[in-house]
Amino acid sequence: MRIKAAPESYAPLITAQPRVIDSLDLWDYWPVQHADGHPAQIAGGTLFISLSAPILPDPDARHAMARMRLLHNxxxxxxxxxxxxxxxxxxxxxxxSGSAMLSPDGVTITLYYTVAGIRDEAEISFVQRLFQTSARLSVEKDSVILSPWATPKECVTPDDVHYSSDMTGGGAIGSIKAFRDPAFFRDPADGAEYLLFAGSLARSTSAWNGAVGIARRIAENGWQILPPLVDxxxxxxxxxRPHVIVRNGLYYLFWSTQTKVFAPSGPAGPTGLYGMVAERLSGPWRPLNGSGLVFGNPPAAPYQAYSWLVLPDLRVQSFVDLVGLTEPPRDVAQARAHFGGTPAPELQIMLDGERAWLA
Known part of the structure; x- marks a missing residue:
């Protein structure tokens, strides 16, 4: 309710962007990172993983056939x-979505990602599970190879105490439940390792029960689930896609959300990047700018970008969603005509204590 309709709260307008791959829609991308969060330099560039799908008549149909794609920038x-x-x-x-980390010796990439649905299921489901796997990284001349991949193992499971395992909310707007988007974080205070994730509160009486979940590594391949950082x-x-960076001794937690997933009976913010700040990972967390909003899509293009990722140098990456629309698309054809499906121009934010703004 404290969100102000101030110009500095909005990202600049995005114009049409060239596709990275002509035959595929791309979204929700993330770089291979070092444990401190900085993108790793590999073969003269940065490896990115992006969700991908063939260009379908309905861009929303991409979620039902998403696969991770490896890109070298x-x-x-x-x-x-x-x-x-x-x-x-x-x-x-x-x-x-997930995250990917390069080992200190530079030879292994560990991938944390969301397994959606069940293999060979007759009807698409919204079951979500967190898995991890790893592969050897090799660079031959200009070729980057990840192989062989280890058999993926489930790493964190919902406990039905803090996080619900019930994914029967379905895929309608505002109803899909969450146990996804694992993001690795190593706490510089003590070296402990964590996975953050998007979850749904267990035992909630509301259909709008989103949370930023967290689990702590307690063994080489073991994780202990912990209460939510924020709900x-x-x-x-x-x-x-919640994630944490540490800047000037403070912890900054960021996530993305959309206007359409706010409860209709309460206040709603713009589709945008939101965040909180604390002195330690365990909190207490305080909303940035008094409201939690870092920036939103501009009123002239409220659907133009999504899935923001803040890097330690405060660059912000996202993908081009629906460009040039002021209202929801009236039909599939209009959605396809305006869907970007490619990386968006990078933004830069500034942080000062409990304040955050676009540079």
Missing amino acids: VGANWHDLGPVLPDGLSPGSREW ADGLNNELE
Whole structure:
């Protein structure tokens, strides 16, 4: 309710952007990172993983067939390296967002990602599970190879105490439940390792029960689930792709959300990047700018971008969603005509204590 309709709260307008891959829609991308969060420099550039799908008549249909795609970004050029995982390796019907970390010796990449659905399911489901796997990284001349991949293992499971395992909310707007988007974080205070994720509160009385979940590594391949860092019970259903950076001794937690997943009975913010700040990972967390909003899509293009990722140097990456629309698309054809399906221009934010703004 404290969100102000101030110009500095809005991202600049995005114009049409060139596609990275002509035959595919791309969204929700993330770089391979070092444990401190900085993108790793590999073969003269940065490896990115993006969700991908063939260009379908309805761009929303991409979620039902998403697969991770490996990209190598060198300067202004993007190189398509094909699917991240071999066919048949992942135990779901599709692959959703996560994070990827390079080992200190530079030879292994560990991938944390969301397995959506069940392999060979007759009807698309919204079951979501968190898995991890790893592969050897090799660079031969200009070729980057990740192989072989280990058999993916489920790493964190909902406990039905803090996080619900019930995914029967379905896929209608504002109703899909969450146990997805694992993001690795190593706490510089003590070296402990965590996975943040988008979750849904267990035992909630509201259909809008989104939360930022967290689990702590307690063994080489073991994770202990912990209470949520932040919840939006009664307010918002999806706090997506949460992640933490540390800046000037403070912890900054960020997530993305959309206007359409706020509870209709309460206040709603713009589709945008939201965040909180604390002195330690365990909190207490305070909303940035008094409201939690860092910036939103502009009123002239409220659907233009989504899925923001803040890097330690305060660059912000996202993908081009629906460009040039002021209202929801009236039909599938209009949605396809305006869907970007490619990386958006990077933004830069500034942080000063409990204040955050676009540079």
